Amino acid sequence: MSGGDAPPETGSGRPAVLDGADPSVIEEGGTAAQSEPSPYRKIIHVDMDAFYASVEQRDNPELRGKPVAVGGSAARGVVAAASYEARAFGVRSALPSVTAKRKCPDLIFVPPRFDVYRAVSAEIRAIFAEHTNLIEPLSLDEAYLDVTENHQGIAVATTIAELIRTRIKAVTGLNASAGISYNKFLAKIASDQNKPNGQFVITPRMGPAFVEALPVKKFHGVGPATAAKMQRLGIETGADLKAKPLSFLQQHFGKSGSWYYWIARGIDERPVEPDRPRKSVGAEDTFATDIFELEAARAELLPLAAKVWRCCEAHGIRGRTVTLKVKYADFQQITRSQTVAVPATDQSEIEAICFALLEQIFPVSKGIRLLGVTLSSLAETSDLGGGQLRLAI
Template structure:
């Protein structure tokens, strides 16, 4: 089966263990040792782990205590986001020497459309190799890359030969590559969705491809169409230098669980002020306000309200969050609260991705 859709030359560059690698770069004593960026205290969370730490099962989003149990020799380092941003800007400058079509996903990864590039190089594979070498030569950091005909496949491919490797999926190889791929490695299929797919007998791309679009929509809602298309290599979203956020949020994890709503309101006021700052900095406002509650047993709950007008002011954000807090009785003591705003005043005329990631900024983690 030939690839039947517009073919671009897309590179997805993903830095290897970026935060931890920066710490090892700046502090030679950490090199070759298991390092976690984050905190090992009672409420500490691992933001990133070196490959030496990953061998012991240490992963991002893992509690610091659990990480320490897995790896008693683990070294915790506090994050330095200003330093990560500084290096990220230098990496991006390298990207821009090859193409203006650079779409950052985060500080450590980006898409590049090199279909037409500034060097006139017809080989996206060679461009990716050259970029990775330049990052290492200039910054001392390793990167991996995926190269293919669209963003989805390039991102999946970048994970195949990590760390410090790359994978090219040529147009004629797209069907076989996707059919043989384990379903949990499909970008957009998280742990919960993967478990649901396993229950439906879907373990590989081939299994997914055998399901009809109606079947997938029935079991996965709007995401069903996305799964139906990407397993067939259909992902038409272009590389967009300026990504349009779908939501902006702020949240806070507490050093001690909160059981008093009075204390929760104090925290919500702080979060609302931070969220207002972020919205106004980006000249954004939204109609839908969502309150995020994570309980002490790690159960997550969200409550949302859509207003008839766009808001960015902290007082409106706070009052709506209060209303949502009192909407139902709390199920347990609370370890995290967050407020996010969606349904933003961005350009609705732009093509949206089937699975666009929301921009959510964490206000504070207790390290």
């Protein structure tokens, strides 16, 4: 989990290829007989629609058709997920609960039930496994699937996506959207095009032009801060990004420059990686105004710690090492870490460590433009044994 400005890890930037795939099979109505074999993969990105909130509306008929937020309604609460009825009022995940209630006075807060969400996610994963073993979960509610070769031998990837979405609806009662393309970057973008309860295809013929027309702020891996920086550099669309040489992008964006260079051309060589071990969970935010005061910094850390803890709950993991990331106005970056004897058992313990680390750097002589929280030294809750774990600092 990230704050949105960190691009995915990338390789050398060569196109994603797999011998024997056929570009026609990711088009609507395409068949394997329509063209010669091509080197393109067939990737599906499945994304559940308002997953947590939809589960709550499914299980409680009184919530259906009403604006629902999963999360705490207390003053320090944060929205974990919002139904589409709530989104119409501008309620989004990570929004402070008090702000969400102000935007939507009739908003109904429901406490999260992560054990239920994990159980439903397991049902969905089983449906994926009916088609392919190449499944890369990104969270409980979304995953990449490589269906270039699949268990049923179905040539058309859009058909597989339709079958998966229909099966998810029948088994769970929930709606899913899907994006189909020849690489992960475009498949993820495609899954947002016809939400909710739809799917969209970006074919190899469409890919480059589609990316050129897309605003860079909609690129996966380009968060608000990076989008603002690109805008200052005259980069607002994929075409603007494509026009910049690799050296320019590396100069201004460091190692991320190569990633931006290739995705501007619709190229993403990352394979679908099943069961990739998670090494850390993190969240960060860049501020519109630099922070100089300790209390203001503490306030900004609260939603970051909440994001990290929600991810831990969702994935059934805990961690022992908390790292605070600080980036100053002059872009100098420092980190401070603390490792505890046993994993943190609730959000307040992560907050307490973050605050202790934060206090070490105050008072500051220059403003803070970014704060981040990362939890590492992870273990699954099932591996931790029974009993109440207590934090030893």
